[in-house]
Amino acid sequence: MQPVLNVEDVKRVESGLTEVGVSISELMHRAGTAAANEVMRTDDVSSVTVFCGLGNNGGDGWVAAESLRKRDIDVTVVTPVAPDDIQGDLARVVAKSAQSAGVKMLVAPPKGRVEELLLSTDVVVDAMLGTGFHGDPRAPFDIWIECINASGATVIAVDVPSGLSAQTGLASSRCVIADMTVTMLVLKPGLLADMGRDACGTIVVAPLAEQTERLVLEADPVAWRADLEDYVDVLAPPSNAVDKFTRGSVLVVGGSLRFPGAPLLAAQAAARSGAGYVTLAVPEPVAPILQSQMPEIPVMGLPSDPDGTFSAEAADIVAELALKRTATLVGPGMRVSGGTVGVVSKLISSEVPLVIDADGLNCLARLTSNKLDDFPELLRRNEPLILTPHRRELGRLVGQQEVPPASLTAAMEAARRIVWTDGGSEITVVAKGSATACVSVDAAVLPKPGPAALATAGSGDVLGGVVAAFLARSNVGNDDLPVLSALACEVHGYAGSIAAERFGSHGVMARDIIDALGLAEDALEEQIAFPESTDMD
Numbered sequence: 001m002q003p004v005l006n007v008e009d010v011k012r013v014e015s016g017l018t019e020v021g022v023s024i025s026e027l028m029h030r031a032g033t034a035a036a037n038e039v040m041r042t043d044d045v046s047s048v049t050v051f052c053g054l055g056n057n058g059g060d061g062w063v064a065a066e067s068l069r070k071r072d073i074d075v076t077v078v079t080p081v082a083p084d085d086i087q088g089d090l091a092r093v094v095a096k097s098a099q100s101a102g103v104k105m106l107v108a109p110p111k112g113r114v115e116e117l118l119l120s121t122d123v124v125v126d127a128m129l130g131t132g133f134h135g136d137p138r139a140p141f142d143i144w145i146e147c148i149n150a151s152g153a154t155v156i157a158v159d160v161p162s163g164l165s166a167q168t169g170l171a172s173s174r175c176v177i178a179d180m181t182v183t184m185l186v187l188k189p190g191l192l193a194d195m196g197r198d199a200c201g202t203i204v205v206a207p208l209a210e211q212t213e214r215l216v217l218e219a220d221p222v223a224w225r226a227d228l229e230d231y232v233d234v235l236a237p238p239s240n241a242v243d244k245f246t247r248g249s250v251l252v253v254g255g256s257l258r259f260p261g262a263p264l265l266a267a268q269a270a271a272r273s274g275a276g277y278v279t280l281a282v283p284e285p286v287a288p289i290l291q292s293q294m295p296e297i298p299v300m301g302l303p304s305d306p307d308g309t310f311s312a313e314a315a316d317i318v319a320e321l322a323l324k325r326t327a328t329l330v331g332p333g334m335r336v337s338g339g340t341v342g343v344v345s346k347l348i349s350s351e352v353p354l355v356i357d358a359d360g361l362n363c364l365a366r367l368t369s370n371k372l373d374d375f376p377e378l379l380r381r382n383e384p385l386i387l388t389p390h391r392r393e394l395g396r397l398v399g400q401q402e403v404p405p406a407s408l409t410a411a412m413e414a415a416r417r418i419v420w421t422d423g424g425s426e427i428t429v430v431a432k433g434s435a436t437a438c439v440s441v442d443a444a445v446l447p448k449p450g451p452a453a454l455a456t457a458g459s460g461d462v463l464g465g466v467v468a469a470f471l472a473r474s475n476v477g478n479d480d481l482p483v484l485s486a487l488a489c490e491v492h493g494y495a496g497s498i499a500a501e502r503f504g505s506h507g508v509m510a511r512d513i514i515d516a517l518g519l520a521e522d523a524l525e526e527q528i529a530f531p532e533s534t535d536m537d
């Protein structure tokens with residue numbers, strides 16, 4: 001797994017490096033050289049334009065320019081001020097050095113001149129704004145960003161694309177869209193989430209020093225990005241000595257007359273994700289509608305209120321059914337009512353492996369008056385509990401219903417409040433979004449995100465079914481639940497990619513993701529077993 005550090009903690013690594021004798025100036029030289037090395041790896045590069053800002057990110061750019069000049073590349077720096085007028089000492093020194101080495105420069109050129117230069121540029125190096133960026137890019141960077149994005153050149157961003165927050169992944173209206181980002185020392189969360197996914201392109205981490213790895217670990221990574229090899233331990237070894245029950249049995253509890261389809265999607269997803277036996281428990285009037293849709297899945301009709309949601313009597317029946325299954329998923333389409341809150345409450349207090357999704361989470365929010373983290377006794381259990389909220393559901397659980405977490409780091413923080421509620425429990429929160437984090441007290445694991453095609457109604461119900469099936473099938477300890485959940489997310493994401501190939505990136509419906517789940521899991525398992533021979537990017 002690759003560590004991810006909050007930007008403020010990157011500074012601890014930086015000062016740790018200076019303590020072992022690697023100065024900031026030396027780091028800047030190594031950073032600029034690392035960026036130049038990536039430029040040299042680009043096919044057919046002969047002319048490069050480096051856009052430099054006025055801080056240390058700009059300093060990296062000047063070093064890169066000098067390094068490229070020494071390798072006979074036709075390089076021009078575009079800068080707001082001449083080297084002598086740069087305020088920062090470090091950046092001024094490297095800028096003057098590049099100037100002495102014969103690097104060409106354009107000082108505060110008009111927009112037309114920048115556009116003209118870009119016409120004959122193969123590679124742009126974006127060294128305007130790095131981790132010191134805040135607010136909206138001011139002139140001239142806003143204009144240069146526009147010109148860079150409109151050009152046909154390959155764009156390599158230094159540390160972080162200018163205009164993107166390396167911490168939050170949120171971008172202002174102007175943000176460089178790079179083909180590659182050479183990030184210094186370690187991954188930062190904003191590169192992996194939200195706008196970061198669009199802006200960074202391929203991410204290359206430049207460690208810059210041999211002590212970096214140790215210092216990064218000491219700085220307490222906020223998350224870990226999973227590599228395929230990290231899933232080896234949670235994959236069950238294949239065996240033919242199984243029957244439909246030993247392959248894992250899943251109970252899906254949910255549905256209402258208003259939303260009958262959601263639990264069906266979840267149940268189908270569980271069945272397509274290798275659970276040998278899947279049962280649906282829905283309110284009485286919903287049962288005949290669903291049974292006709294899916295003959296493989298037995299549907300049980302439970303006591304219902306007149307509005308077509310579970311009544312209070314359903315809770316005990318559900319808990320009894322759940323005791324006989326290896327995992328239970330509760331929530332899809334079930335609405336929030338006295339009866340459904342009772343069902344969720346009963347399941348939580350039963351020692352059954354449990355996944356709570358969608359309205360199940362909203363019931364939990366109702367039960368705890370939007371303060372789940374104030375109810376430690378509720379979450380104290382031995383069997384696994386996996387919550388799969390999207391950001392709005394997550395916000396409702398922790399008192400942020402008005403302003404839900406707006407970034408991956410904010411979502412991880414909210415998830416941590418839940419998992420730490422009883423001081424370290426068996427809970428994993430799968431904080432869903434365009435990038436997802438699987439958070440437990442031990443770690444936050446970031447699966448590789450799937451395509452935007454996953455952003456379609458019912459896609460979360462499908463993920464709930466996949467997670468429940470993986471939980472039902474697996475024998476992993478509670479410590480491994482974040483990795484197991486992350487694998488479920490990757491299968492879901494890869495199924496989304498297969499579906500997008502089949503139906504087009506705008507044409508995917510939840511049912512298409514379900515149909516691709518089995519193939520996605522096989523392909524991922526093959527990739528995990530034979531990482532060299534298959535390439536799925």
Ligand SMILES: NC(=O)C1=CN([C@@H]2O[C@H](COP(=O)(O)OP(=O)(O)OC[C@H]3O[C@@H](n4cnc5c(N)ncnc54)[C@H](OP(=O)(O)O)[C@@H]3O)[C@@H](O)[C@H]2O)[C@@H](O)CC1
Pocket residue numbers: 010011013014027028031053054055056057058059060128129130131132133134135136137138139141158159160184185
């Ligand atoms: N960590 C490491 O170990 C290493 C870090 N290194 C590098 O250092 C970089 C961080 O450097 P940094 O701290 O000097 O900040 P940086 O990103 O250059 O920005 C500051 C400048 O931008 C300006 N500015 C800010 N917002 C703005 C806006 N909206 N619009 C316009 N301007 C704006 C701000 O001006 P101010 O707002 O203060 O007036 C100031 O002039 C890091 O990303 C990496 O590349 C490597 O050299 C080696 C190893």
Ligand SMILES: Nc1ncnc2c1ncn2[C@@H]1O[C@H](COP(=O)(O)OP(=O)(O)O)[C@@H](O)[C@H]1O
Pocket residue numbers: 390432433434435436449450451452453454455456457458459460461462463492
């Ligand atoms: N832009 C995106 N890129 C990748 N995955 C996404 C994106 N948007 C949503 N997803 C994924 O799709 C699923 C949507 O879940 P959810 O919001 O609960 O949907 P619904 O409630 O409609 O079923 C989650 O797994 C989420 O991580």
Ligand SMILES: [K+]
Pocket residue numbers: 057126127128129130157158159160161162
């Ligand atoms: K940059």
